[in-house]
Amino acid sequence: xxxxxxxxxxxxxxxxxxxxxxxxxxxxxxxxxxxxxxxxxxxxxxxxxxxxxxxxxxxxxxxxxxxxxxxxxxxxxxxxxxxxxxxxxxxxxxxxxxxxxxxxxxxxxxxxxxxxxxxxxxxxxxxxxxxxxxxxxxxxxxxxxxxxxxxxxxxxxxxxxxxxxxxxxxxxxxxxxxxxxxxxxxxxxxxxxxxxxxxxxxxxxxxxxxxxxxxxxxxxxxxxxxxxxxxxxxxxxxxxxxxxxxxxxxxxxxxxxxxxxxxxxxxxxxxxxxxxxxxxxxxxxxxxxxxxxxxxxxxxxxxxxxxxxxxxxxxxxxxxxxxxxxxxxxxxxxxxxxxxxxxxxxxxxxxxxxxxxxxxxxxxxxxxxxxxxxxxxxxxxxxxxxxxxxxxxxxxxxxxxxxxxxxxxxxxxxxxxxxxxxxxxxxxxxxxxxxxxxxxxxxxxxxxxxxxxxxxxxxxxxxxxxxxxxxxxxxxxxxxxxxxxxxxxxxxxxxxxxxxxxxxxxx
Ligand code: HEC
Numbered sequence: 001x002x003x004x005x006x007x008x009x010x011x012x013x014x015x016x017x018x019x020x021x022x023x024x025x026x027x028x029x030x031x032x033x034x035x036x037x038x039x040x041x042x043x044x045x046x047x048x049x050x051x052x053x054x055x056x057x058x059x060x061x062x063x064x065x066x067x068x069x070x071x072x073x074x075x076x077x078x079x080x081x082x083x084x085x086x087x088x089x090x091x092x093x094x095x096x097x098x099x100x101x102x103x104x105x106x107x108x109x110x111x112x113x114x115x116x117x118x119x120x121x122x123x124x125x126x127x128x129x130x131x132x133x134x135x136x137x138x139x140x141x142x143x144x145x146x147x148x149x150x151x152x153x154x155x156x157x158x159x160x161x162x163x164x165x166x167x168x169x170x171x172x173x174x175x176x177x178x179x180x181x182x183x184x185x186x187x188x189x190x191x192x193x194x195x196x197x198x199x200x201x202x203x204x205x206x207x208x209x210x211x212x213x214x215x216x217x218x219x220x221x222x223x224x225x226x227x228x229x230x231x232x233x234x235x236x237x238x239x240x241x242x243x244x245x246x247x248x249x250x251x252x253x254x255x256x257x258x259x260x261x262x263x264x265x266x267x268x269x270x271x272x273x274x275x276x277x278x279x280x281x282x283x284x285x286x287x288x289x290x291x292x293x294x295x296x297x298x299x300x301x302x303x304x305x306x307x308x309x310x311x312x313x314x315x316x317x318x319x320x321x322x323x324x325x326x327x328x329x330x331x332x333x334x335x336x337x338x339x340x341x342x343x344x345x346x347x348x349x350x351x352x353x354x355x356x357x358x359x360x361x362x363x364x365x366x367x368x369x370x371x372x373x374x375x376x377x378x379x380x381x382x383x384x385x386x387x388x389x390x391x392x393x394x395x396x397x398x399x400x401x402x403x404x405x406x407x408x409x410x411x412x413x414x415x416x417x418x419x420x421x422x423x424x425x426x427x428x429x430x431x432x433x434x435x436x437x438x439x440x441x442x443x444x445x446x447x448x449x450x451x452x453x454x455x456x457x458x459x460x461x462x463x464x465x466x467x468x469x470x471x472x473x474x475x476x477x478x479x480x481x482x483x484x485x486x487x488x489x490x491x492x493x494x495x496x497x498x499x500x501x502x503x504x505x506x507x
Contacts, residue, residue, distance in 0.1 A: 015125025020053065022046035024118055032110035045110050047122075049478075052456030053267070055129040056448060059460070063108070069130040077101075090126075091119040133449040134249075136227030142197040142442070142449070145226040147217070147241050147255070149234040150207045151302070159424040160233055160256060160431045161203065166418045167435040168201045175199075201230065210302075213240040221248060228253060228454060231434040233427065236302045237261045242269040251454045254434035254483075256427045258375045259303040262481060268451075270437075270458060272430055272471065273484040276307035276352070276375060279395035281507025283350060283371045284314035286393065286489040292348045292369065295322045299352035300329035307373075311350060332357055352376060371395060372492075378426075381490075381497050397487030398426075399472045400499045407433070408469035429469040436467050473504065 014025040022030045022042030030042025047068070052058050055069035066072070073085045082101025085093070089100040094112045097105040114122075136143045146164060148157055175196045204220050206213045217240075229245060232238075232255035239261040245252040245268040252268055258275030274281075287295065295315050297308050312322045332353070348369040351358070354376045358365075374381060374396040381394065381401045399405055411429040415422060422428055441457045458464075458476060465474035471484040486506035490497035 011121050012125045012128055015121035015123070018042075018118060018122050019047045019055075019125050019129075021048075024114075025121055030118075031113040033113075034110045035107055040110070042112065050109070052452070052459070054450050054452035054456050055126065056450065056453045056456060058456060065108075068126060070127040071131060073126055087119060087123045090123055091116070094119065094122075130448065130450045130453065134227060134451040135225035137197065137449040140197060141200050143200045143202065143224065143226045144228050144230045144438070145202045145204045145220070146230050147204045147206060147232040147234070149210075149213070149236060150205065151235045152233045156424045156427060157233060159421070160231065160427050162420045163415065163428045163431045164201060164231060164435065166415075166420060167432065168199045171435075171439060172198045202226065206234075210236050210240050214244060217241065217244040221250075226250070227449065227451065228438065229255070230438055231256060231431040233257070234259070234303075237306060238269075238271075239263075242266055245269055249451060251451050251458075253438055253454075253458075254430065256430055259306065260482070261306050266481065267455060269481065270476075271482050272468075273397055274482050275397075276304060276373060277310045278397050278482075278484075278487060278507065279373050279375060280307045280311035281314065282395040282397065282487050282489050282505050283393075284311055284318075285505050285507050286371075286395075287315065287320070287348055288318055290348065290369070292346060293320065294344070294347040295320050295350060296347055297322065297324045297350040297352065298327055299324070300327040300332070300357065301352075301354075304352050307352065329357065332361065354378075365392075367391075371489075374398065380425075392492040393489050394492055394497055395487060396490050396497065397484060398470050400488065400490075400502060401497065402499055403472060405469055407467050410467070411469055426470055433468050437461070437464055440464060 011025070017023045018025075018030060022032075022045060024030055024042075030045075032040050032042050032045045034040055034045065047055075050058070050065045051068050052065075055067060057067035058065045073090070076082065076084050080099075080101065080103065082099055082103070083089075085100045091114075092098055093100065093105065094114050097109070097111050099105055146161075148161075175198055202220075202224075204217065206216050221244075228250060229241070229252040231253070232241065234241070234255070234257050237259045238255055238257040241255065242252060242260075242262050244250070246263075246266055250268060251270075253270055254272060255269070257271070258273075260269075260271040260274055261277070262269060262271070295311070297311060299305075299308055308324050312324065315322050345368075348371060349365070350371045351361075351365070352373055353361075355378065369391040370393070372392070372394040374394050377394065381396065408425070408429050411432045412422070414432065415428065420428070437458065440461070441454050444457055445453060459478045459480075462476050465476055465483060468474045468483060473486065474483045475485065476483060486504050488499075488502045488504060490499060490502055492498070
């Protein structure tokens, strides 16, 4: 097999740009020909878009994209039979569509107008791509961490950790059994360690202001790297954690956050939902055909500014005027909405507050057009919200309270048989889903402990969403990072949401 040193172009950075973004060393986009004669820009047809960032290939039904990472490409392949690629035969393939085995490639793969310099760069890049295991794995153990910030209550933290601990314990017990089975069989024991590894889950607790989290994360990571982050909890913006994951190229699977605030093009974090920002989108949709001129938002707490800003931008772009009031969470009952916010009967009040924070405010809210956040009211919508008479609504990006939830029912049985009390059912069942997703991709990784491969696999794991509780229409697909994309806006009658005729909204 050819080694990286056999390919003499050091410019793997240029190769990476071609592979991931479809940009040539000159800075121009690659040109590609699809379906025989249709010219397109390589930026829409980067190698990554089909072969995955890891180059480990992908399959969706009958559509199979072969692995092209160096260890596969520059080695002979038995099926379909072909010799190892060389720089010359790769050039021939990219330009003419003929494989190293002399077979005409199917038209699914584009042809590229690519010079010798470009071929040299892509060759060098592919030679090194996914060539060694990612950090956080050794012969016996694969290490993960769950990030929890100190604004999370001890009760919620313990409830979620009970799920994660029990899952990892079960997983390791089964791994031991599988390993013993391998030992008893005819398989040489050296292969045993190439597949089955015990999971080690550390809890990374972050303390203090979120501006200091990056430093704390880097320190934990430097002292002992982990392969991926699993689950997690915070009541503040998740952005510092997702930035850490982008910087170090670490998969971060399904943190329990209602404050996902990824940057455009972020790759490594998968979220359940955009949380409060999604609710802002739902409320904006609903408000756009109400007899309202002005929107007044009130909020308190550190996680909310992104949702407040989102609603403001959406409403202002539709010509509404918007006022925001950040309240003192400890002094809410003394708030006088009318005098202090200048609301009128032509305005809508968006109340970004939790159930307990609302106590004492109901009289002031009565008779107004009010919107609540179901996430902040804990999402269950079982307890009466408030005795608001009419014109009250709740944004609800979850399953309706009266819809059955088979994934949750399954989790419930699992938890009960392990003696786990459900004190934070949504976060606990979500954490369980994160574990299932991780277990599934780790099983399919085989002996290739490549982080980017984890992400590439999740991009093609629509089948997993059948196990996701709480969300009625989850989807996973290439490039999607939010499993839930919509929700409801439900009228409140006598303190309870009215679900009849509820329509699903995707903002
Ligand atoms: C639109 C999807 C798509 C894009 C974009 C794409 N490929 Fe492919 N590629 C395929 C498919 C599908 C095959 C398998 C076709 C077949 O076997 O007939 C393939 C086959 C290959 C093969 C042959 C592997 C073998 O074992 O013979 C190589 C090498 C390859 N691609 C490299 C690249 C490179 C490098 C790029 C970017 C410059 C790229 N591909 C972009 C879909 C794509």
